[in-house]
Amino acid sequence: MKYPSFDHIIDALNAGKLFSFPGGVHPDDKKALSNTAIIEQPPLPQILTLPLRQHVGSEGMCSVNVGDYVYKGQPLCTTTTPYSVPIHAPTSGEVVAIAPHVVAHPSGLTEMCVSIKPDGKDTWGELTPLTNYQALEKDKIVEAICQAGISGMGGAGFPTHIKAASSKPIEFLVINGVECEPYITSDDRLMREHAWQIRQGLDVLSHLINPKAIVIAVEDNKPEAIEALNIACQDKDDYRVISVETKYPAGGEKQLIQVLTGREVPRNGLPADVGVLMFNVGTCYAVADAILNGKPLIERIVTVTGEAVKQPKNFRALLGTPVEHLLTAADYVAKKQSSPRVIMGGPMMGFALADATIPIIKTTNCLLVPGKKELAPEDAERPCIRCSACADACPASLLPQQIFWHAKAKEYDKAEEYDLFDCIECGACAYVCPSEIPLVHYYRKAKSEIRLERDERNKAEKAKQRFEARKERLEREKREREEKHRKAKEARLAANKNKANSTSTTASAQGESSTPTNAKDKVAAALARAKAKKAALQAEQNAPKANEESAEREKLAAAKANEADDKKAQVAAAIARAKAKKAAKAQQQTQPHSGLTSPAHDVDENAPNQGQPQVDGETSTPQDDKKARIAAAVARAKAKKAAQQGIAPSSGRETNENNTHTDGKADVQQEDKKARIAAAVARAKAKKAAQQEDTLEREPGSTPEAQTNDKNARVAAAIAKAKAKKQLAEEESAMETDDTSTQSHDEEATKKKARIAAAVAKAKAKKQQTTQDTSGSDSDAIHTSQPTSETENNSRNQAEEKKARIAAAIAKAKAKKAQAEREKES
Structure with a gap:
């Protein structure tokens, strides 16, 4: 154009x-109601409520707190964007609230506001005028206009510094x-x-x-x-x-x-x-x-007019002054209205307020309080008669009727096709409408809905862009990682190949071959490390429980070890008792023929029993060995039975007295009695063998072979003596763990057994002495008639005595060891 x-x-x-x-x-201007009176200063209100956003653009960031004292002209917020301007304290006072409050809006919306309670002093803060602005840079002047909080005061509220910096x-x-x-x-x-x-x-x-x-x-x-x-x-x-x-x-x-x-x-x-x-x-x-x-923008001229106020006039109102305060200053008469109604702005472009506490802002130029018949009622809308008067009155050359139909039907896309946003909301169409249709109301509502939809679409579009950007970034990072892993894999494969080649070369030089590392092994190793890590974490979590279980296992192991030691000791005692019993039987069999043999008992080098153990001058047979093994097995079985019935082990561990049976104790006591008798017999044999050894040493005809046999007999006697002593100590230790009554009974039985054993030993010693005397009186005749048989018998006796002494020494050593272990455990 x-x-x-x-x-x-x-x-x-x-x-x-x-x-x-x-x-x-050309409406009736009605300006004569208020243009004849000069501008007045209303009284100071009790509370000033200032919205943080009073212009087109974004609100500032609040820079005060509740309880702060502010001076007149002090900024209450700071600008954050180019389209943001600050607000200032209209007077000095205390900040009493920073909270949402209803503001000047057709829908009665709330926004964040700062409430100040004036102190009446009206104390100014520091002012910085620019009287020589012609000498300053323009940017500095524009910045001063911005910091003064100036925006368009004709109704639009566009920030002035944006226009001035064009x-x-x-x-x-x-x-x-x-x-x-x-x-x-x-x-x-x-x-x-x-x-x-x-x-x-x-x-x-x-x-x-x-x-x-x-x-x-x-x-x-x-x-x-x-x-x-x-x-x-x-x-x-x-x-x-x-x-x-x-x-x-x-x-x-x-x-x-x-x-x-x-x-x-x-x-x-x-x-x-x-x-x-x-x-x-x-x-x-x-x-x-x-x-x-x-001075910043802290006040403006506001017209308060209409037939419902007695004194229509213009006020120099502080920003944040409640509407009801100005109505009171203009002598509002409520009975002149059928219902309370206040319009912010003029009758053409203004809107009705939802609350009388709404504050005055920078774009407020008029408060119209119409009488009952001064303006058309809000509910007088009638159907459109398609007169086209609205189209004739529209200064923007629009079709208000078509826009109205689409806006009412919420067909906003079609309303936009008829240039809805070219409407300046002047209200000329509604003024001339014979059906009293509030056309501007529908246009404003449609514009608001469209703006909301646009905002949602913009948000969705931005979210989509962010999502796509994030997706692209993740894919790019994934490709970079894969490329990095690929290069790393190639490097590893190259390194492994070089290593394999070098290993192969070395192996071929040494006559060996090498195989490259298998990738599966690496995977398995990685899985193993992961499992180990997971097991470690589980172990840390289950550490207290594992410690308790470990302690229980240690206790069970110790108990089993003690039982095993006790069982071994019982088995050894049973074996000693069996051996002692066997020795006693052999003694009984050989006592009538002590020192006497017949030519039929001469040693034959080719005999099958050559080299077998000999007892009291008799050669041991396989039948005797079998009997000894049977006796040892019986003794072990009885010892095991006694352990199961609750006999206390040698380690001193307590047993349950309720599990001890009388029959089992009787069997064990009988076996112990036999073992002690056998031990006494063994000691008597050892004593006898010692006496015989002394006799042989005094005899001039004793040979080195006979002395060796005699030494073996003494060793066997010592081993048998030690075993008997160990068994006696174990029995005493076991008897100590029983209760008081059982211990007394066992002590009496033990003393009785000891007396019996002593008597038996004394009788055997006496008998042995008698035998030795008899042997001494007849020694010359026997030696003269049968020299070879006597020498052989003496050799066998000496060998048996030596074995007995060795057995007694071994038994004694074991008894000492068992005693030391019991002391250590106790």
């Missing part, structure tokens, strides 16, 4: 000729003082009373933007404001104060640009795209206050 040139526009402005926009309406070439700087909506007079009173400060703000913006032309547009129904601005700008020839036709919505940004320049802002474009920047007169006033005085 071809736009009018700059020179053409300037010529038209100088000639007083303006362009026009389509549509528009890099596009600007031909026209437009100051909007049209204020076309009915009832609102805040800008009118501001231009009347503070025209000079508006001019100062315009100077600052002109310095930053450096436009070719500056235009101040004011609607022609505000002659006092036009005159005040002309006086303020009379020394600036390039500042043009232009009177604009009263037509709603001539104060809209796009509509006013079209009226002044004839240029139409693109659908998705900005005013800077057509070489124009526009600021509200309230914004100019705030810029001058921030740069020249160092």
